[in-house]
Amino acid sequence: MFPLEGIRVLDLSRAISGPYVGRMLADLGAEVVKVEVPGTDITQAFGPRSHGHTGLYLQQNAGKRNVSLDLGADGGAELLCRLAERADVVIENFRPGTLDRLGVGWSVLSKRNPRLVMLSVSGFGQWGPESGRQAYAPVLHAETGLLGRQAQVDGAEPNDVVMALADSVTSLHGMVAVLSALRLRDNTGTGQYLDMSMFEAMLATDDYTPYALEGTEVFAARGSVYADAPGGPLLVSGDPKFLWHRLSGRHGLTDPDPEVSGPERFTARARVIREWVASFGSRPELIAALEAAGVAWAEIRTPATVMESPTAQAREVTAQVDDRAGGTRPVIRMPYRFSAGSCEPRGGAAFVGEHNADVLGRWLGLDAARVRELEAGGTLIPADLPVSEAK
Structure with a gap:
């Protein structure tokens, strides 16, 4: 009906x-x-x-x-x-x-x-x-x-x-x-x-829009693309602080220099995550690790491949x-x-x-x-x- x-x-x-x-x-x-x-x-x-x-x-x-x-x-x-x-x-x-x-x-x-x-x-x-x-x-x-x-x-x-x-x-x-x-x-x-x-x-x-109404600007992370992921580029979604918290807590990622703070720490942590992503031998292993940490990921599809x-x-x-x-x-x-x-x-x-x-x-x-x-x-x-x- x-x-x-x-x-x-x-x-x-x-x-x-x-x-x-x-x-x-x-x-x-x-x-x-x-x-x-x-x-x-x-x-x-x-x-x-x-x-x-x-x-x-x-x-x-x-x-x-x-x-x-x-x-x-x-x-x-x-x-x-x-x-x-x-x-x-x-x-x-x-x-x-x-x-x-x-x-x-x-x-x-x-x-x-x-x-x-x-x-x-x-x-x-x-x-x-x-x-x-x-x-x-x-x-x-x-x-x-x-x-x-x-x-x-x-x-x-x-x-x-x-x-x-x-x-x-x-x-x-x-x-x-x-x-x-x-x-x-x-x-x-x-x-x-x-x-x-x-x-x-x-x-x-x-x-x-609600932020602009009150004169503030907030740009949430839209997701990061990791070109060196095994099997080709992969998107990982999440605020940088949340992502680091999840991956460090589950997989032991650590700051390369604990004394660094602010933007330098942000840059250093981003580099550590990229190196960690690239270290996996296969895509299924990487995806399993992201899932275990409760991190959202996505294949980067084109209109021609989305139906796959x-x-x-x-x-x-x-x-x-x-x-x-x-x-x-x-x-x-x-x-x-x-x-x-x-x-x-x-x-x-x-x-x-x-x-x-x-x-x-x-x-x-x-x-x-x-x-x-x-x-x-x-x-x-x-x-x-x-x-x-x-x-």
Whole structure:
């Protein structure tokens, strides 16, 4: 049984910060309809395509249906309003004010459907001095202190992280907000508008922010990489004082010069630990010694090798979905494991406009002839299916 079965979602978003919310809702059982104009989702440009979709687009949009609607065409805004009347949730991440100008903003949709929950994701919020700025993940990584803190710790020029962290963090907060709003609607009968800024989501998630609020700075150890470990580099995690306490207590490591204190002692102890790590004849022996001391360690994996992890294999973190060419493609599962519920990707990514007739027929009662009229008039954009998919 899927927890969100019966919930209808219109996903007007592109890239990651909105589509990720839609993907989570879809895996949990909601019917998610991606409303998309061809060429507007930039994830289709990130990497090679296989059977019409890049891997990133597939990951963010698996299990969704697709309607291709031109909001700027005659009747486009009204058709979206009618769909919103039948929806429980609308997700969008246009620049603030865009949907209002098109006539499909919250003030309009909420009048048509007072029970609607609408999530608007933006870089700096729907209002404020910077609400109109373009905001991609690297912009937020810089603006919220992540890159500056890395530069302070590493003593190097700021450099962005290799992950759209701000997008993913904001999506997770957005998901919590949507589910909370649906629960509130169940109790009150009234929908909610959710103004979710990437800026605030990053700050709320950052465990270093509380120190800055009080004018202090604390940089906890992020883990040390030991390049000379047997079998290749190994990360060991822990505050330097904690690590020394554990290793000296369990394995007898001693200060080379007990009279030295301060930074010199820190440097000397770090050297002793490195020499100790390098002294082992095999990786299993080193790992056993770290485990015996209660010290956390990690293999340094790449995206290409992470699936070799015994945890990844045992817990089946990937699922296979239809590749639309007679085979399957892998996607990462959502990490929600219920004792008596389901969470699974329910199909691959749809092609743009593939479900025009299906969704408009079930949601609005439009017959095939009316859908063809809307496609001929430009309100809907006909599906551009590969030859193997065209009927």
